[in-house]
Amino acid sequence: MAKFDAGMESMLDTFVFETSSLLEELDDILMRTENDELLPDDIAEIFRVMHTIKGSAAMMGLQNMSKLAHSVEDLFYIIREDNSVAYDKPAMYELLFAASDDLKNEIDVIQDDSIEELTDFTELMEKIHAFAAVMKGEDAKAEDSSGGFDLAAVFPDDEPEEVVTAKVTFDAECMMPCIRGLILVKGLGDIAEVCGTFPPDLNDDSSGDLILKNGLFIKFVTDDNNAVIENLKNGLNVQNAEIVTKPSGGGAAAAASDIPDGVFSDDEPEEMSTARVRFDEECMMPSIRAMILTRGLGDIAEVCGTFPPDLDADDSGDKILKDGLFIKFVTDDSNAVIESLKNGLNVMSAELVTKPDKSAAAAPAKTEQKPASAPAKPAPAKPAASKPAPKKPAGGDKTSSIISVKLEKLDKLLDLVAEIVITESTVISNPDLKNVTTNLDRFQKSSRELKKLTDELQDVVMSIRMVPVSTAFSKMTRVVRDMNKTLGKGVSLVFEGEETEVDKSIVDILNDPLMHIVRNAVDHGIELPDERAKAGKTETPTVTLSAGYDSGEVVIACRDNGAGMDREKLLAKGRKNGILTKPESEYTDREAFGLIMAAGFSTNETVTEYSGRGVGMDVVRKNIESVGGKLYVDSKLGEGSTFTIKIPLSLSIIDVMGIDVAGYNFSVPKNSIVELFRATDDMFVEDGRLIMRRGMCLPVYRMSKIFEVKGENKPLTDGVMLLCDDGGKKAVFFADRLIADQQVVVKPFSTLLSRYKLKEQGLSGCSVLGDGSITMILDMKEILESLEEADNNERTRL
């Protein structure tokens, strides 16, 4: 069974995307204002967010989400209307966070085909309603029972006199009042002609509630009123039936002047025209339609204002349905405007209206009904009408200059560009060209041109996919907040370099690992307040998330100033779990701390809500490794731990030098090569263990030794030397031969090879070359680091 309206499936992606970003926005506001003052702007913003979610969820047919959003919206309606209202802020924030979480979960639920039922939010909604009721106080209840309902709405202004209206009330226990209503109406067929009902559409789900609350109004023409009433009274579940008459009041006022008060202000300039647009009765969300209409006029007319002035306001929709929408504008071609308005969706009619004669406007009806309010009423409308509204069109332009594109499409584009770049290099450096005897100058020139363009194309496509890492970071604020609530550690979360831009796919990959690491840091890393006091730590418990670039990699670190990890304890635990692979004394610090990333390893004796099951870190490591990244752990007992994630900046194309090492085809990223040269005998020091170059004395390594590949020991002067520098460490490497200068698309090694830790040994991935052969890409930084470590251990030096 579909969870949402069939036919809305195509909208699902958009809905998910928009609602998710709205909820993130909501979380941001909530986080910011939780310990701060809730400003009117924020209130309006939250109101807007919930309103939009309510609307779009209703459009998708997701009643549960829509209703939950509605209840929150109601809550903020109260706050917005009466800023001085007293409420329990922490309790309200709990509710709001719970609502936000539930909505987020529900977004996952609707996308998950294996879950068939929508979640029932009744419990939370009841809590919110209860909270709202407390806020509203006593008068709220009165309003609830009847005040919210305007009897005048039942009686249209143009109702003929002979139409009689009966009000039928049902028992509270009446099931499906809509159906009962329909049956009643049908039953009248013989004795009366039914012209309509209120609520108008008895098939609509929401009508049921309205009927139970306000009663059902049936309009009919008949000769015998009493017979009708009798008939109605005999209906099942009917409590009472009576004839009601049009209340004398607002209705009469509206009838007197078709155009409501406030549409025209006194000081309106003459060149301003006013159009009245009427919408279909079935029009959903008329205020949205109205906004779209006004925006659509942008090209042909300058819209100065509308009536009702605030289209965002909740009650505007009803007003628009009732009186129509009035748009004020200045234009050269009013006919074009009217045409454009008429073409709008759900628009029934659009016409130009003129200011009624002043004396006529002050209609007798109005003077007798509410003399006091007549002069006062136009006042609030004045600013709206006279306000030239450049703000709205400007906002419209801004949104229209940004489009959202499916990531898949960008992926496809990036793949294509990567293939183009590779194909280009196979064409330009095609071996067949070597046999061509004619002059290739022009070919070379055009190919340089082509290369420039493809490089630029590549840069542009890559930049499209770049997003600031803050999108991943900001989610952590919420995690830390929740944990502070339950654990009472008062941890503050600090961001560094959150503007660092990384590929969108990396941000997506980062979300889960970051969540785990941050949770671990707060739960395990940071001590409880009294433990901290005991250890003499006075600084605020802090978890720092930092981001930055380091030689073609994105480095994301999570640092805490907590207890740190005990190397011995880790090793002991490792021994107990039987996961040590070599004698304890041979473990470097990094390896020892790395033990916490082994499967089924947890030093925390007690399992908490957040961590301690030991299933986290190995999954985190696997996730990161699956995209060619690395995870390091550093720690100092008593001072805190740092988890560092390193992920290649882009998951795609890099410039490399192809080298041949005893028949193996390796590629060295160009950004780690300083220079290539051929060595001469006089450069060497200490039997070729060191080399003098550029005024430095550097160690020399044979690539073949590093990778333990068999090959003849060529003299060092007989091949090519690569001076490499990565992460501040320099060394010279010897390779047999230089093969090519090329660009490659990095592919990580198959997951089936991950157990051989090729990455840790300096092989970051592989790539298929233009001729179909495969090259292995070296990670010089990793190689330099491990060589240095080996040197320190006085091993494997050449």
Next chain:
Amino acid sequence: MSEQGFENKEQFADLSGQIMTFSCNDEVYAFDIKDITDIMEVPEITPVPKLPEFLLGVMNLRGQVVPVMDFNLRMGKPRQEYDMKTCVIVTERDKANIGIIVNRVIDVELVTAKDIIPYPQKNSVIRGIIERNGVRESLIDWYALVEIERNN
């Protein structure tokens, strides 16, 4: 017999019902046919350093880089020269591909769970043995073969 058959049903519930048999070092082995995506001639193999001897390296399978394993070496048998009948069976599970070099591919056979005698040793490359018409076929456990943990 019936009791054992029931037990087998549980244990071999994931089998598709067809197996592909191949020979290596004069013994007959079998893969579940649904794990196999390609059978091809031995392509050019790019050696990868620091891998165990039985992992020969990687090959280019339509733009995908796929590791290649020599089945004889994996089973601890001596290396055999590749000839015309030597081929690579490309297998796939959990979206991970691996090519396995075998001496020759024999046939596709039907098999049901009750035909299979479970292999007594746990964590062995062989899951079970099928004995019929005087031929003994060893059914391979893919996860044990590639030495990764089962995902379920």
